Amino acid sequence: MLEEVRQGVARRVAGGGPRPHLSVVLVGHHPASETYVRHKHRDAEQVGITSSDHRLPETVSTEEVVELVGHLNADPAVSGILVQTPLPPQVATGVALEAVDPARDVDGLHPLNQGRLLRDEEALVACTPAGILRLLDDHQVEIEGRRAVVIGRSTIVGKPVAILLLRRNATVTVCHSRTRELDEISRQADILVAALGRPHFVRPEMVKEGAAVVDVGINPVDGKLRGDVDPAVAEKAGWLSPVPGGVGPMTRAMLMWNTLKAEQLRRP
């Protein structure tokens, strides 16, 4: 996928178009965020997208974040803007994310893009859910008419992935922390997406033989990363996207895809 983006960027540049640029807003010093952002710059470099960091101190106010985002919105050279979360508690995350120009919202978290997704309109879609659909497609997992179960209903993963599956004509059930008889529901899934943030929650007996299982969870346990799916599920599933691997790298690649897409939509 990164190779596809690299070629798309090269074609635009060869045609005299500007090189896409990704601007990352980073507030304070959050070790995990620093790592994520470093990866994003590395990915960008690999595909020929330029990128920059815009750092603000930990003590910054919501207004100052909004002001910086406003400057980036007004810069014609900026194709994509990403406000790295989590933000410090005094910053209103919703306000900061909503300040991003929807046409440059490469994280797909602006309410306008989320609304467009809901209305089946062209939108920048959040990287993790968009990456999950791409994973299923690349592995020729049939979606139309199949039964999909999503465990988790967050705004970043669970809800948008459910909408994307629905859009592709799956019959979708969304499970969450108050769902009763979850095991029984998950056993009916041809496609099972686990995005709840509970290490090894999905056990083999919760999975239908031959199902496509997408593990979204990233749970640090004793210095190692664990997914939401017990690796023993591999013996029962037809497909299993593992952790680490799978959705994580696909999410990173999708950010590059969205940066190119934002540029293409804004300046066709």
Ligand code: NAD
């Ligand atoms: P979240 O905490 O916002 O949402 C978790 C959801 O799971 C909630 O809707 C909750 O109702 C549900 N849930 C919690 N416990 C449950 C239970 N026992 N049974 C059924 N449902 C339950 O989490 P999120 O932001 O959606 O992230 C979920 C997981 O995915 C986390 O491990 C996160 O680190 C990971 N994640 C990975 C990527 C990636 O790039 N691979 C991206 C985003 C999130």
